Amino acid sequence: MNSSIEDSYQRRRFPTARRSHGVLHDLAPLKVTSRFRRQFLQWDQSNKTLSSLIGPQCLSSPDKYLIYRCDMTRIMRNCGGWADRVKGMLLTYVMANLTGRVFKIEMLKPPCNLLRYLTPNLVNWSLPVSSHERVGKGKMQFINKVDSVSFLASIHKTNFTEMIEEKRAKYTYFKANLDYSKGLQNNKLYSQQLSWMADLSNDVILSTLFKRVFRLSGYLEQRMNHFMQQTLPTARHRLICAHVRMGANPSIPNDSEVRFHQANLNVVWKFLSEHSKTDKDKIFLMSDSENVVDLGKSQPFGHRLVDSGGTINHVDKSGHLDIEERCAGLEKVIFDQHVLMQCDVLLISLSGVSRMAAYVRGSDKGLYCLTRKSTIVPCKPKNIKKIYRIMG
Ligand SMILES: Nc1nc2c(ncn2[C@@H]2O[C@H](COP(=O)(O)OP(=O)(O)O)[C@@H](O)[C@H]2O)c(=O)[nH]1
Ligand SMILES: [Mg+2]
DSSP: OOHHHHHHHHHHHSTTTGGGGSTTTSSSOOOOOOHHHHHHHTTTTTTHHHHHHHOSOOOSOTTOEEEEEEOSSTTTOOOOSHHHHHHHHHHHHHHHHHHTOEEEEEEOSSOOOGGGTEEESSSOOOOSSOSOSSOOSSSEEEEEOTTOHHHHHHGGGOOHHHHHHTTOOSEEEEEOOSOOHHHHHTOGGGTTTTGGGTTOOHHHHHHHHHHHHEEEOHHHHHHHHHHHHHHOOSTTOEEEEEEEOOBSBTTBTTOSOBOSOGGGTHHHHHHHHHHOOSTTEEEEEEESOHHHHHHHHTSTTGGGEEOOOOOOOOTTSOTTSOHHHHHHHHHHHHHHHHHHTTOSEEEEOSSHHHHHHHHHHTOSTTEEEEOTTSOEEEOOGGGHHHHHTOOO
């Protein structure tokens, strides 16, 4: 076994050092009663039994790499948004485990240091220095499976070693963006290695992998604590949240499609109004549209809205903006997604961003879906994909 991975695994299991700047030690006693907030603060504790079944990574090829990569080059630049990328990264992690390669993540588009926002949890995916400025020929290969329906459909019978070792490259760069849980579960070649996921629904598989691979960086953890203490100063405060993904709108003009029409926002306002009963119920409205947030502020419950600040843009379609703004956009979507994971009531949209938040939040309680027909229905994490009829 690779010693750095083993070290990091051990360190995470006894995380006193890591926590010295984290949530557990440097805060005034937290007045937390919300199970969602408590669960969030115990990031390493939930799904623990499950997570331990995955075990430390065993590297049969410690000098070979499987690297999730997104960069500015023609071949590697189409990666999808933040949620797409996360799904690709989680599959890369599983594939690295199954093929005994070292797992790394290189996110060079937008050119921001991902480690500033997220850090490795039980798996050391950080790659401070890029092995290759460009992915091309030589001792490397790249495999692009973004939006590949045939790849998704063949996961259940894919021999990943054969697929990756075809060119015997030391470095394999990879990207993908869908939810491959079902195919992995059904892959008989790996039934032993993947036995931990055999009886799980896709939401639990993805949230287990997400918590294993990522946690908020010290910087964002501090920001989160501050935000939560300001927002929920007493045990009686609650957080009522909605994600409204509009699709193409003035904040994200080049998004591919309109997903929700402004004329239908009343259904969201009614929902937020009904679920926020007193001024102790704070409302967190996450949207890809600045306009929606402004409209929310002018509603009767507007004074209950809390804002995390920052700037809205699409992480995969913001090349026209300067780097600082693009990185601020990445920070915002990651931060706000982690707020959603802690809401007492959560309304999600047709979006991988809030879908993943609902998975990690991990409860049917207080979860609602804003459907394609602009209605709002109670939903469960395990049914979300069916409700929206999606592959990711
Ligand atoms: N700040 C912010 N950005 C968002 C929001 N919703 C979507 N985005 C942006 O749009 C991208 C969409 O990501 P993607 O993985 O394609 O998810 P989906 O298209 O919503 O299913 C994200 O990476 C963000 O850059 C939002 O509510 N707030
Ligand atoms: Mg998208």
